[in-house]
Amino acid sequence: xxxxxxxxxxxxxxxxxxxxxxxxxxxxxxxxxxxxxxxxxxxxxxxxxxxxxxxxxxxxxxxxxxxxxxxxxxxxxxxxxxxxxxxxxxxxxxxxxxxxxxxxxxxxxxxxxxxxxxxxxxxxxxxxxxxxxxxxxxxxxxxxxxxxxxxxxxxxxxxxxxxxxxxxxxxxxxxxxxxxxxxxxxxxxxxxxxxxxxxxxxxxxxxxxxxxxxxxxxxxxxxxxxxxxxxxxxxxxxxxxxxxxxxxxxxxxxxxxxxxxxxxxxxxxxxxxxxxxxxxxxxxxxxxxxxxxxxxxxxxxxxxxxxxxxxxxxxx
Amino acid sequence: xxxxxxxxxxxxxxxxxxxxxxxxxxxxxxxxxxxxxxxxxxxxxxxxxxxxxxxxxxxxxxxxxxxxxxxxxxxxxxxxxxxxxxxxxxxxxxxxxxxxxxxxxxxxxxxxxxxxxxxxxxxxxxxxxxxxxxxxxxxxxxxxxxxxxxxxxxxxxxxxxxxxxxxxxxxxxxxxxxxxxxxxxxxxxxxxxxxxxxxxxxxxxxxxxxxxxxxxxxxxxxxxxxxxxxxxxxxxxxxxxxxxxxxxxxxxxxxxxxxxxxxxxxxxxxxxxxxxxxxxxxxxxxxxxxxxxxxxxxxxxxxxxxxxxxxxxxxx
Amino acid sequence: xxxxxxxxxxxxxxxxxxxxxxxxxxxxxxxxxxxxxxxxxxxxxxxxxxxxxxxxxxxxxxxxxxxxxxxxxxxxxxxxxxxxxxxxxxxxxxxxxxxxxxxxxxxxxxxxxxxxxxxxxxxxxxxxxxxxxxxxxxxxxxxxxxxxxxxxxxxxxxxxxxxxxxxxxxxxxxxxxxxxxxxxxxxxxxxxxxxxxxxxxxxxxxxxxxxxxxxxxxxxxxxxxxxxxxxxxxxxxxxxxxxxxxxxxxxxxxxxxxxxxxxxxxxxxxxxxxxxxxxxxxxxxxxxxxxxxxxxxxxxxxxxxxxxxxxxxxxx
Numbered sequence: 001x002x003x004x005x006x007x008x009x010x011x012x013x014x015x016x017x018x019x020x021x022x023x024x025x026x027x028x029x030x031x032x033x034x035x036x037x038x039x040x041x042x043x044x045x046x047x048x049x050x051x052x053x054x055x056x057x058x059x060x061x062x063x064x065x066x067x068x069x070x071x072x073x074x075x076x077x078x079x080x081x082x083x084x085x086x087x088x089x090x091x092x093x094x095x096x097x098x099x100x101x102x103x104x105x106x107x108x109x110x111x112x113x114x115x116x117x118x119x120x121x122x123x124x125x126x127x128x129x130x131x132x133x134x135x136x137x138x139x140x141x142x143x144x145x146x147x148x149x150x151x152x153x154x155x156x157x158x159x160x161x162x163x164x165x166x167x168x169x170x171x172x173x174x175x176x177x178x179x180x181x182x183x184x185x186x187x188x189x190x191x192x193x194x195x196x197x198x199x200x201x202x203x204x205x206x207x208x209x210x211x212x213x214x215x216x217x218x219x220x221x222x223x224x225x226x227x228x229x230x231x232x233x234x235x236x237x238x239x240x241x242x243x244x245x246x247x248x249x250x251x252x253x254x255x256x257x258x259x260x261x262x263x264x265x266x267x268x269x270x271x272x273x274x275x276x277x278x279x280x281x282x283x284x285x286x287x288x289x290x291x292x293x294x295x296x297x298x299x300x301x302x303x304x305x306x307x308x309x310x311x312x313x314x315x316x
Numbered sequence: 317x318x319x320x321x322x323x324x325x326x327x328x329x330x331x332x333x334x335x336x337x338x339x340x341x342x343x344x345x346x347x348x349x350x351x352x353x354x355x356x357x358x359x360x361x362x363x364x365x366x367x368x369x370x371x372x373x374x375x376x377x378x379x380x381x382x383x384x385x386x387x388x389x390x391x392x393x394x395x396x397x398x399x400x401x402x403x404x405x406x407x408x409x410x411x412x413x414x415x416x417x418x419x420x421x422x423x424x425x426x427x428x429x430x431x432x433x434x435x436x437x438x439x440x441x442x443x444x445x446x447x448x449x450x451x452x453x454x455x456x457x458x459x460x461x462x463x464x465x466x467x468x469x470x471x472x473x474x475x476x477x478x479x480x481x482x483x484x485x486x487x488x489x490x491x492x493x494x495x496x497x498x499x500x501x502x503x504x505x506x507x508x509x510x511x512x513x514x515x516x517x518x519x520x521x522x523x524x525x526x527x528x529x530x531x532x533x534x535x536x537x538x539x540x541x542x543x544x545x546x547x548x549x550x551x552x553x554x555x556x557x558x559x560x561x562x563x564x565x566x567x568x569x570x571x572x573x574x575x576x577x578x579x580x581x582x583x584x585x586x587x588x589x590x591x592x593x594x595x596x597x598x599x600x601x602x603x604x605x606x607x608x609x610x611x612x613x614x615x616x617x618x619x620x621x622x623x624x625x626x627x628x629x630x631x632x
Numbered sequence: 633x634x635x636x637x638x639x640x641x642x643x644x645x646x647x648x649x650x651x652x653x654x655x656x657x658x659x660x661x662x663x664x665x666x667x668x669x670x671x672x673x674x675x676x677x678x679x680x681x682x683x684x685x686x687x688x689x690x691x692x693x694x695x696x697x698x699x700x701x702x703x704x705x706x707x708x709x710x711x712x713x714x715x716x717x718x719x720x721x722x723x724x725x726x727x728x729x730x731x732x733x734x735x736x737x738x739x740x741x742x743x744x745x746x747x748x749x750x751x752x753x754x755x756x757x758x759x760x761x762x763x764x765x766x767x768x769x770x771x772x773x774x775x776x777x778x779x780x781x782x783x784x785x786x787x788x789x790x791x792x793x794x795x796x797x798x799x800x801x802x803x804x805x806x807x808x809x810x811x812x813x814x815x816x817x818x819x820x821x822x823x824x825x826x827x828x829x830x831x832x833x834x835x836x837x838x839x840x841x842x843x844x845x846x847x848x849x850x851x852x853x854x855x856x857x858x859x860x861x862x863x864x865x866x867x868x869x870x871x872x873x874x875x876x877x878x879x880x881x882x883x884x885x886x887x888x889x890x891x892x893x894x895x896x897x898x899x900x901x902x903x904x905x906x907x908x909x910x911x912x913x914x915x916x917x918x919x920x921x922x923x924x925x926x927x928x929x930x931x932x933x934x935x936x937x938x939x940x941x942x943x944x945x946x947x948x
Binding site for chain 2: 668670672696698700704705706707710713714715716717718719722723724727728730731732734735736
């Protein structure tokens with residue numbers, strides 16, 4: 001695996017999933033692979049789960065981990081090629097990427113969507129330019145349009161929790177006071193399309209995701225209908241793709257409540273966190289035995305560790 | 317030891333003290349206990365000594381240590397149960413605590429007093445809610461009302477430096493330009509009450525500490541009288557408890573000077589640092605051979621290491 | 633080596649250079665030296681290369697590394713001796729230095745020039761006061777007037793890349809939109825003066841460096857003349873020393889372009905990074921095979937590792 005920025009970097013999803021389950025059983029069994037190897041984690045945005053789970057994953061493998069908050073601790077990055085850098089950014093992204101590659105064997109990077117320039121975001125300009133400058137494998141810690149470590153952890157969680165061979169999984173839009181990226185939703189759709197599940201996406205009109213990620217998926221604007229018989233309900237807010245980065249109205253009736261969950265097949269509730277309680281989903285749902293939010297967070301470590309181990313194995 | 321948030325979590329203070337002295341003699345003798353264990357240090361406020369000594373303590377025990385500045389690097393926390401989180405905080409404290417527990421075997425947390433809402437502070441709402449959500453042992457790196465690692469380090473320092481079996485220890489209020497929490501003073505009073513010392517607390521009228529921590533302790537408003545024959549003078553500013561969080565006047569005559577120290581029994585000077593020189597205490601006092609401020613700072617490592625080792629031993 | 637704040641702390645530059653080349657061949661061959669040793673890296677200013685390369689260097693030697701951003705995470709420092717600290721800074725630099733010394737075996741510190749008070753900067757007040765308080769060896773991660781780890785890495789790079797025994801090295805002032813310190817230029821001049829090279833410094837009138845560092849060096853205001861037959865062109869902006877911290881005009885014709893490089897002896901291009909592309913030097917120059925900017929960045933690790941190893945060897 002050269003880089004890990006989407007499921008398209010994975011040869012065989014089922015194999016990867018089995019490796020993750022195996023690593024979870026024996027998290028310290030691969031410490032020799034990371035010996036004298038350094039993982040750099042570069043954050044351009046806040047992070048709790050990703051930061052700690054990735055650092056933990058590297059340490060479980062015996063790696064040294066260096067964490068850096070690019071904006072606060074380093075320099076502002078220029079993204080434009082050929083730019084005359086006489087104001088603003090102090091360092092070009094291709095130089096930063098090449099330099100960090102000198103010190104790290106694997107680099108993890110988080111850079112959120114701007115939510116202002118759809119073309120820039122959906123071309124993954126930041127990540128592509130970083131990768132263009134980097135000389136070592138790169139792992140996405142969430143890019144403008146995707147969050148593959150989250151989706152991989154979600155897949156692990158579904159695999160562990162499913163009671164039928166091919167469960168019904170519903171990705172449902174949920175209310176939120178702020179405009180959020182589509183990354184988690186896009187990525188989840190992309191991973192579920194390659195998993196042994198029946199995926200339905202449900203959202204209010206106007207919140208259609210990019211067809212690039214939802215091609216062939218059943219999409220419904222009828223919330224209650226979509227939730228019917230669901231084995232897993234994955235709630236997530238996202239802002240509009242068509243009316244890019246905007247939020248039309250609060251749609252508070254899309255909150256996942258106990259009543260909504262009662263439409264499901266005793267369905268499990270999932271969310272990537274952080275979650276705004278009693279907005280996205282009610283306390284009753286989040287604190288019920290059917291809530292998998294902590295299992296998902298826990299599996300972030302093993303998702304990251306599996307990808308890191310693949311990369312370390314490549315090198316050997 | 318499930319958690320360490322005050323001396324009340326300690327079964328036997330004398331035993332703990334002896335263990336600390338033993339660890340100080342052999343700081344790397346317990347590295348196997350921390351193998352494959354992770355310490356998370358979560359800061360909601362600035363820190364120098366606590367940050368570095370706790371990280372050092374974990375590393376001395378062979379632990380992996382992950383440090384996180386919650387406010388800058390992560391998400392803003394909601395504390396209210398049942399809150400509809402449609403503005404402000406992005407993550408509920410109980411979710412953050414539970415998630416961090418997935419990645420850490422022990423969590424250290426620092427969260428200062430608000431100094432605005434006494435009931436909130438003195439109920440230790442933040443810590444209690446964090447503990448409520450956490451699934452692993454928690455160590456206080458200073459809470460709203462207590463700073464037990466500091467007090468434990470102070471106890472170690474007094475034990476090492478005392479020349480009589482039962483020294484006279486004076487905790488004295490000292491001037492400061494800003495309103496500060498009562499945590500260090502409360503905690504010191506609490507620990508000294510269980511130590512083999514004679515404790516006197518002295519402060520201007522209006523700076524009475526909560527009786528919860530000073531019950532049975534001799535309290536004097538006569539500074540010179542209180543300092544007489546002291547073996548240890550522990551200086552610290554705190555804002556008013558009764559007139560909560562306020563500072564009435566500068567009381568600059570309460571500064572610990574050479575003249576004040578001359579009233580003592582060739583007394584040792586103590587302070588938890590950081591200290592505003594020539595406000596809290598004069599340079600002459602701080603730079604004299606009787607100053608123990610660096611010994612106290614050094615013992616922070618061994619206080620933290622002793623608590624961590626207790627928790628690691630519990631797990632085995 | 634007690635401290636490393638300039639080349640004056642080095643006994644034998646050639647010996648040090650040979651050690652660095654040897655370490656680069658075998659970066660993990662000295663891991664026993666750092667066992668149970670702690671490196672503290674204290675930043676008062678942003679950093680990318682220095683931060684990551686120093687952390688990497690410590691880890692290569694088996695050290696524990698603790699990184700701290702003093703301003704954001706810790707306390708504001710008072711520098712004045714005898715000051716009555718009743719406003720502003722919360723902790724005196726001598727106390728902070730002494731405290732950090734309790735937790736670290738070696739301390740690295742970065743504190744840039746103020747560019748406002750030349751006497752303060754050129755007396756290295758910050759570093760001298762920090763060293764005055766510290767009880768363990770200190771490494772400069774860039775001080776007000778010098779950046780010795782950068783210059784050492786530059787020397788390693790020149791040694792590796794030179795094609796003649798005594799190459800012509802040109803340090804050239806380059807344009808920049810902001811006023812920058814003289815540290816990199818001063819330090820480079822100081823190191824090159826002790827290396828087996830012919831050094832020429834070229835800059836517009838008004839950008840004379842302090843004679844302390846350029847004594848005996850050939851200085852030219854004729855850019856093209858100076859670049860003639862250069863084997864290495866080291867570009868760097870600095871603000872005025874005489875008109876302290878100021879920038880007179882943009883001198884954009886001093887940018888290093890392909891045309892300027894064509895005057896050289898197929899010269900190699902060097903810069904310490906971060907670099908403002910197409911201001912300091914053109915993309916053509918930076919992306920040409922003659923550009924050594926990444927080699928320099930890479931050698932930062934081995935420069936730091938060599939100094940750390942010297943200090944660890946002293947201790948043994």
